[in-house]
Amino acid sequence: MLKLFTHSKPKKGRYCIESHSVDCSDQGADFVEAKVDVKLDDLLSQRLNFKTEVLDDLIPCPLGALDEFNDPLLSVQVSAFSCGGFAIAVCSSHRIADMSTTMSLINVWTIAAKQELGYIDETCLSISFNFDSSSLFPLKMLPGLPSGLSRDKENIEVHKIVTKMFYFSKSKISSIRERARLDDSSMLCTRVQSVFGLIGKAIIDVHVANPENPKTFTLLQAVNMRKRTVPPLPQNQFGNLYLTAIVQSEVGTERVLALGSFVDCLSKAVKGVVDACGMILSLGEEGQTMISQGTCELMKSLSDPNIYFAGTFSSWCKFPFYEADFGWGKPIWVSIPNVPMKNTVVLIDDKAGEGIEAWVCMDENDMQKFIQHSDIADILSEL
Known part of the structure; x- marks a missing residue:
């Protein structure tokens, strides 16, 4: 994970709602490891007709956790099922990144993970992000969209x-x-x-x-x-x-x-x-x-x-x-x-x-x- 975040400094910081900016203070992202006492097939066999609330137990943070200064901009949970399978959940703040950015971040992570396992030569260069979007599109201080999300999973x-x-x-x-x-x-x-x-x-x-x-x-x-x-x-x-x-x-x-x-x-x-x-x-x-x-x-x-x-x-x-x-x-x-x-x-x-x-x-x-x-x-x- 350390190698991943050297490529994505904003994700390690915290969002400042008053200034509509990111404090790149290296407070870090959240990484959670969990064990699930069922087989992965038990979940997949129901995927066309089950309550999606079941998937909420596989994510690392409340869906509304994004506006407090202590809320991480990136959270990851790796859940290990009893059969040996894994589920990886990525929560990325939409305040600063869309799905294209998040997908690029996942690509960086996969390259770093395979390098650690020796599947890819260390000389292989992964993606480097362009962080100059604010100069192309200066801040407009627009109000955030009402999401209707609560901070607590229980709510x-x-x-x-x-x-x-x-x-x-x-x-x-x-x-x-x-x-x-x-x-x-x-x-x-x-x-x-x-x-x-x-x-x-x-x-x-x-x-x-x-x-x-x-x-x-x-x-x-x-x-x-x-x-x-x-x-x-x-x-x-x-x-x-x-x-x-x-x-x-x-x-x-x-x-x-x-x-x-x-x-x-x-x-x-x-x-x-x-x-x-x-x-x-x-x-x-x-x-x-x-x-x-x-x-x-x-x-x-x-x-x-x-x-x-x-x-x-x-x-x-x-x-x-x-x-x-x-x-x-x-x-x-x-x-x-x-x-x-x-x-x-x-x-x-x-x-x-x-x-x-x-x-x-x-x-x-x-x-x-x-x-x-x-x-x-x-x-x-x-x-």
Whole structure:
């Protein structure tokens, strides 16, 4: 672990909420070793239909532990199962790092671990992070997003949020992509947009599309800026480097949300953000404003009782989670714990890279309605 943190000094420090900065004081990250008195297969055999709260016991810290000065910015827990298998949980503060940064950190760790075991020559150079993001995008002192998280694991239940995983097979994704076409001449949407589209439409159908009470909805999708700017930012650029694609519309008596039109709106919003990434470094102050726009739009939506917040969507597809070999072999499953943040959707590729696991976090009452939606019930029927 020591070799790992020489490459990631901010993760060893502490976040200062007043100054929106990191005190790189070498207070260290947390590393926890735990024993689990069950076999790993006992957990994996239930993964398509179990309570994700079970996974919370495998993480090293309360999910809301990030704003006190003593809270570490990086916590790791290695859990040893009775069969000899292991689970590695990584908790990384989203205050200073997005998933791309965290994935790069994991890559650094795997190289260091295999060097310790003698599997990689010591002369092999691992990733070095770029820590100049603050000079590219100066601090705006924006207020933090309300996460709704508590500091104590014991208090997670008070949020009444549940997380459920829905598996989309390769054939199901192909079917959804065909359904989402506007017409026979239009191009197929991406795998990610098809899954986001189906889930987003189901959320909106259940909670917004009331003919007697039309409502506007807002939905946000995070878009990684790296490699899309001009010149391209490298994959190892440290920080929260994403823009948000925003879809907002009204549904009700005269506006029916069709899958094709919804996916088209979502795809166009993402394309607009991708195009903006190409200009953001050359626009100066205007470019910096683009980064804060999504946060401001979200805060506005959350405070407006007439706008339904349909969710924050984030795709972790194509991240090399299943290549993270610490010297014991590659992972057999990658997941997230129960995250008590309403209407949050995270997509992760399956191990084969063909199907997609969608992790959906919702109010427990809303989840009951969601799983009864015809499209979602169809997904569940395949499990």
